[in-house]
Amino acid sequence: MSNAFVNRHIGTDSAAQAQMLKHLGYDSIEHLIEAAIPESIHVDQFRAAGSSLLPEPATERETIAELRELASKNTLRRSLIGQGYYDTITPAVIKRNVLENPSWYTAYTPYQPEISQGRLEAIINFQTMVTDLTGLATANGSMLDESTSAVEAMLLARRSSKVDSNVFVVDTHVLAQTKSLIAGRVAAVGIEVVELDLAAGAELPEAFGVLIQYPGANGRIWDPSAVIEKAKAAGAITIVAADLLALTLIASPAELGADVAVGSSQRFGVPMGFGGPHAGYMAVRAGLERSMPGRLVGVSLDANGEPAYRLTLQAREQHIRRDKATSNICTAQVLLAVMAGMYAVYHGPEGLKEIATQVHERATALAAILRAGGVTVTHDNFFDTLHVSVPGKAAAIAAAAQAGGFLLNQVDADTLTISVDETTTPGEVEAVAGFFGADAAYQAVASAVPAKLVRTSTYLEHPVFNTHRSETSMMRYLKRLADFDYALDRGMIPLGSCTMKLNAATEMEAVTWPEFGGLHPFAPAEDVAGYVELIAQLEKWLVDLTGYNTVSLQPNAGSQGELAGLLAIRGYHLANGDTQRTVCLIPSSAHGTNAASAVLAGMSVVVVACDEVGNVDLDDLRAKIAEHGDTLAALMITYPSTHGVYEHAVPDITAAVHAAGGQVYVDGANLNAMTGFARFGDFGGDVSHLNLHKTFCIPHGGGGPGVGPVAAKAHLAPYLPSHFAIQNPHHVLVEGDTVSTVTHDGAQISAAPYGSPSILPISWAYVRMMGEQGIRDATASAVLAANYISKRLADYYPTLYTGDNGLVAHECILDLRPLTAETGVSVDDVAKRLVDFGFHAPTMSFPVAGTLMIEPTESEDLDEIERFINAMITIKAEADAVLAGQWPADDNPLHNAPHTAASIAGEWNHPYSREKAVYPFAEGLDAATRTMRVRSKYWAPVRRIDNAYGDRNLVCSCPPPEAFEN
Known part of the structure; x- marks a missing residue:
């Protein structure tokens, strides 16, 4: 069907794919995948065709209907549980213009500050x-x-x-x-x-x-x-x-x-x-x-000496x-x-204080009614939470409240806590008091904040917190900020190792439903039946796609999934009495989080070399295994590798680690290159984290949220994350054709039992609408796009690493070091010049300094891919012009990029034209296309930002308006 979701998700149609395959020399996408992915790890080697646990794909309408049915199984009661989670009012202007706005939720972490202001x-x-x-x-x-x-x-x-x-x-x-x-x-x-x-x-x-x-x-x-x-x-x-x-x-x-x-x-x-x-x-x-x-935003200066924001002090972070x-x-x-x-911007200091004062008034009024009714409220000084002593009656009162539509926090048989919030009404205060047998009218009473702790200092005095009171003003402020930025709603974000694919509107729809958004994480199991069912289904699907036996969805980031997996390995070794196994082998090409996570899991990191073609050096691996013997805990390996290739030796690598008594952790960051075709658990993986914000369509949100599930073989199941308040401790266990359950008893890894469950419907919807074949098609399309870019740019920029058949996986690393050595044009120059073409730069200098790693994903159409390719070809010609002396090395379109509207409006003393500066993509286009692209051009709001200045002069709060005066 032409309107099937898979055709909405994948950008290239059959005609475009045929054209791309012809350029690569393959007659079908199946033959390309056969050549790219090693036969030894192909899923068909390990299970019979047709044995997938994934359902047949549903339409978008059917998927929404199924989500509505799941949501209806959740019961919304007024939560007064508190304990760090409170009902709140999301201002509609923020919900509509931020949470539901792809200009905000499809952006990436602001590593390119000029397009992230x-x-x-x-x-x-x-x-x-x-x-x-x-x-x-x-x-x-x-x-x-x-x-x-x-x-x-x-x-x-x-x-x-x-x-x-x-x-x-x-x-x-x-x-x-x-x-x-x-x-x-x-x-x-x-x-x-x-x-x-x-x-x-x-x-x-x-x-x-x-x-x-x-x-x-x-x-x-x-x-x-x-x-x-x-x-x-x-x-x-x-x-x-x-x-x-x-x-x-x-x-x-x-x-x-x-x-x-x-x-x-x-x-x-x-x-x-x-x-x-x-x-x-x-x-x-x-x-x-x-x-x-974590990330820290600071203030620096751009090339004009004007204030601009950037991520600061990055040298302390895990990727470095x-x-x-x-x-x-x-x-x-x-x-x-x-x-x-x-x-805070919308409410301002007065509004926040007014909300807090109302919350406190509700709490003090409730305390007064309870005390008047003979109920013991333990503490005299409180803000929003009452500690109530009801000897022997706590369970009965909590049950009565639940039957009446309220959830209280039962501490023990004798004690309850009640937490009010900004949505609590006087009528609700009276109703809650009634469950304790206290019957009196709501009445405001004196504050319960001790006099010596009453705040007298001021806060939120910056104009940004004192300006946008009307919805019109707030809407325009949010729009102005969104217009400064580059997100997927503007164009391709070809960041390698980031998988910036479509976050479909249908996938996003359920996120804001109150049946998913309005539940407390400690709500009783009978109130969250829909969530529990959705989570179990998603667990089963993820297990099926990875070849493992069970999965925990608790980790709320990839980094935490990594840590959970390593802690599971640690727990397994300790349970077996192998307390000495603390060495973690990590290839030199690994993601920076790998080593940082290993240290937090109590392991010492030993680096394994990579060979000249970017693969793990088997000789060095074997030598390190022999050197560390029975102290080997684990190997962490990314597959496909961070060099963007499918390593054919991965079964030999995992077998060598297992033979030495170690466990194999496979980093799932690049799962989008193999979903449906190969599974970590089939070629020797014991545990992996996945990135639902990459492969399974949760948006990146400008730097989060994410979900980093940890999937594992059955022997590690007892050591996966648990939680004292989990509503369903029985997680899916798949062994062959048998689906049963297993408990996870390892260390808690996130605050809430299921981490960040309100965004799980996004990934659920993606899998539900794609089905097994759709997911395979997505993987194949992503691999095709990366190889097409690599081949089309081969005459201009060499691809640093390829697999045995000269192919890459879902991303390719372009080596700019020869260009830099020859012309002086740096990878930073190329990245900033791409902004003038209307692109977000690829990943810079990872995993190899002086390179660009490009991941187009399956969601981009051929026109956008060609637009990127032509931009890179034009940039190479500009670098050649610098080499030829046509432009000075310190005054050319690359060195001065990005160009702002303001920079071309004033005096122009550069040896190239204003048009060349800001419309470099226009040459050779037909008139209609040129007009369209000129009119829709993205303009960076600032010029290139001085990174060193920002680190030397640390300012991490709102600068005064005077700082922006010329």
Whole structure:
């Protein structure tokens, strides 16, 4: 059918593919795939045709109907569970213009700052919001969730503290999911956790760090400044996990003396989503910023000396520092950070305080009604959460509330907590009180914030937080920022190793449904039956596509999936008594996260060389295996390799590791090159993480969200992530033709039981609409596009690595080093010049410096592919003109790229024309095409940005408007 979804998803039709195949010398796409993918790993070698567990493809309409049916099986009740997750109101202007807008959600991490100024400004708004509310000096661009942020703060404290101790103190009133996540992470890195009731005056031991929840999980607000002062005097780094909304009313972590603040921005307009995704945050005092994990946006200058935003201090990140990085976190939760930051922009300081005051008023009114009815509310000082003592009655009251449409948090048989939020009404306060037998009318009462902790310091004074009050103004601000940026709605983003494919509208539709977005992650199992069913189906499909036996969807990023897989290997070795197995072999070409994750899993990294054609050097691998003997824990290998080729020796590689008692971790970043044709589990993989934000169509969101499921063989199943609050502990187990279930009992890896489940319907819908054959067609089309680009550009730029048949996988690495050596034109020059042609640059200098890695994906049509090829050919001609002396080396279209509208409006003293500067694509086009492309041209808002200046002059909050004056 011409209107089948597979034909909407794949950009090239049969005629275009025939033309591309002819250029490559193949008569069919099947023959191309047979030549490219080694026969020894082909799925047909391992299972009978027709045995796939994937259903036949559904139409878009059928898929939406099935999702509606699944959603209807979820029960929406008013959640008053709290514990880090709260109902919130997403302003419609933000929902429509950010969350549902492909200009925001299809963008990539802003590594090319000149074409990312809009989301960089949005992220710096978020950072400024966090620094203002916490009172600390610097905040990063988001974390994966609150609990992960707390773990990262603990690791930061260990790096930064001068105390010779491995003890980390956690207050007993820290959120349960945070305590659980910390407990699961510390053993691998040699940290001892001591839990103390610090509010009760517990004596601090010698420790490198202390974590306090503020307000506590029990709702209590208390003044921890004396504890913080004492801990700091002893050399510890102090961390406060703070509620951002509460901080509009209560003293900031900085005012308490804290070194670090962590938390979640979820209640700033981001739906609960059954646990995620949400943007966690981290802020630090001056002096700790270079130890922070994650992305950090700063202010620099462009070539005109005008302020411009960029990612700063990147040298500390995992893709550069590898095993010495501060963290394995790659991208985090940018789209959600943008939403939270815009919530603050829209409401401003007065609006946020008004919301917080209303929330607090609801809580104090409820406390008054309960007390008047003879119910014990434990604490006098609180913000939004009441700790209620009901000896022996907690279960009965919680059940009555549930029957009445409310969910309370049962702490134990005698205790409940109740957390109100910005959606709580006076009528709901009265109804909840009624479940306790308290019957009185709603009435505002005095504040329950202790006088000495009432916030008096100002926040959010920058004009951006005090300007956009009308929806018209806010809509135009969001539009202006979106227009600054380049996303998939403008054109191809050919980033190698990133898989910037279509995020179809039908796939995205269910994300904003309240039946998926409005559920608390700790809701009872009977309320989330639709989610549980969808998750089980997706688990089964992913297991089928990877050749493993089971999968956990809990990791909320690829980096966390990596870590979960390595921790599973560690758990397996420990269970077998092989405590000495701690060496992880990693090829020199590996993703930077691999080495950083291995270190966090308690392993030591040993690098394996690659040979001259880019494959793992088998001789060096065997030598390293022999050298490390029974200390070998694992090999991490990416397949296809990060060099963009299918290594034929991969079965020999995995067999050698297994023979030595090691486990094989296969990085799933490049799964889009083999889905449907080969499976990791078939050629020796024991465990892999997948990237649902690459292969399975979850959008990148400008740097998150993502989902990084970890799939494994059955022997590793007991060590995959678990969670104390999981609604269904029985995960899919596929063994041959048998589908059953298995429990996962490993360390928790994300705050919520299922990580970021509200975006799982995207991947579910993709698989449901594509089916097995559609997914195979997508893979084949992606491989065809990459090989076509490689062949078409072969006379201009050599492809650095190819497989045995001269073919690449789904991406190709163009070697620009000869061009640079000959002409002086750098890979950076080429990347910036592509902006003038209306393209996002490919991946620069990874995995080899001085190269461009190009991944067109299956979603681009032949016209867009040809447009990119012609741009690269024109750029080569421009470089040749520099070599020939036609233009000076320091004044030519490449060196000066990108060109802005402002740069051609003023005086023009360059040796090339204005038209050559900004319309380099126009030569040779017919009149109609030229007019269309000139009219639709993307204009970079700033000129090339000075990276070194930004690192030397660190500014990571909103610059004053005066900074933008000429």
